Amino acid sequence: MTYSPLLKQEKLFTAGVVRNSSVDILPPSDVMETLTGVSEVQTVILDPWYNKGVGGVRDDYHDCLAQIIRAACRISQHVFVWGFPEILAYQIPLIPSEFSLVSWLTWYYKNCPSVIRGWRSAQNTCLHLASKDAAIYPENFLNKEQINRWNSGKMRFIPGPPSVIEAPLNIGFVGRQEQTGHPAQKPLAVIEPLVLMSTREQDVVLDPMCGSGTTGEVCLRLNRNAIMCDESEDYLSITKARMDAYQEIKHAV
Numbered sequence: 001m002t003y004s005p006l007l008k009q010e011k012l013f014t015a016g017v018v019r020n021s022s023v024d025i026l027p028p029s030d031v032m033e034t035l036t037g038v039s040e041v042q043t044v045i046l047d048p049w050y051n052k053g054v055g056g057v058r059d060d061y062h063d064c065l066a067q068i069i070r071a072a073c074r075i076s077q078h079v080f081v082w083g084f085p086e087i088l089a090y091q092i093p094l095i096p097s098e099f100s101l102v103s104w105l106t107w108y109y110k111n112c113p114s115v116i117r118g119w120r121s122a123q124n125t126c127l128h129l130a131s132k133d134a135a136i137y138p139e140n141f142l143n144k145e146q147i148n149r150w151n152s153g154k155m156r157f158i159p160g161p162p163s164v165i166e167a168p169l170n171i172g173f174v175g176r177q178e179q180t181g182h183p184a185q186k187p188l189a190v191i192e193p194l195v196l197m198s199t200r201e202q203d204v205v206l207d208p209m210c211g212s213g214t215t216g217e218v219c220l221r222l223n224r225n226a227i228m229c230d231e232s233e234d235y236l237s238i239t240k241a242r243m244d245a246y247q248e249i250k251h252a253v
């Protein structure tokens with residue numbers, strides 16, 4: 001299965017094809033190369049290194065991230081940017097003029113094992129940016145009963161999901177089944193709301209710094225398509241193995 005949006009890049013392999021949705025994994029590339037090689041997608045999820053701890057610190061991080069965000073805004077309607085709040089705060093004034101901040105999302109986790117003296121880290125930020133005419137889909141969060149009430153006109157407004165996502169870090173025995181060994185893997189539970197709010201079934205989501213492939217697994221589960229890339233060949237192998245494993249489970253059911 002191939003994607004029409006892919007222009008310059010040759011596919012490495014198509015990893016998962018489940019119920020009409022698929023994940024394309026590109027050859028290892030720098031994020032800017034990926035963002036300029038893909039023509040159009042519905043949503044881009046950016047989960048870069050955070051400029052502290054693992055991955056190192058770059059003096060030009062803010063400029064570099066702003067450039068990545070601008071490139072993502074050129075090819076999609078929705079852009080989600082992960083990071084720590086004190087780092088992402090610098091990006092707010094730099095949001096491209098044709099985009100706006102839809103929401104400052106917080107991921108709240110209580111189980112960080114940090115032993116640093118002082119405040120223990122318990123939050124990550126995700127900026128939801130969207131073009132002025134981008135559609136959002138809060139109805140994707142409704143359960144069957146709510147959908148029936150909405151369809152029969154008995155609901156006056158759609159109750160949106162909270163902008164604080166509470167989910168534990170996948171460490172130790174927590175989230176064991178999800179863990180892949182990637183040092184900065186996000187739980188499925190924190191990526192799923194981003195995909196639900198910004199896409200419909202069969203839309204395409206791009207994750208150019210995909211790490212262990214969390215976005216890809218979420219997309220397969222929700223019947224969306226995904227394009228995944230990372231600069232690391234090792235992490236792309238983890239992503240491929242993860243998509244294959246999900247596909248096997250799905251077909252066995």
Ligand SMILES: C[S@@+](CC[C@H](N)C(=O)[O-])C[C@H]1O[C@@H](n2cnc3c(N)ncnc32)[C@H](O)[C@@H]1O
Nearest residue numbers: 030031047184185186209210211212214230231
């Ligand atoms: C925070 S992790 C992403 C984790 C991912 N969301 C997950 O759940 O597994 C950041 C990823 O960005 C990748 N990365 C860092 N700099 C990059 C660059 N310039 N181009 C492409 N990927 C990059 C790293 O290899 C790493 O896998």
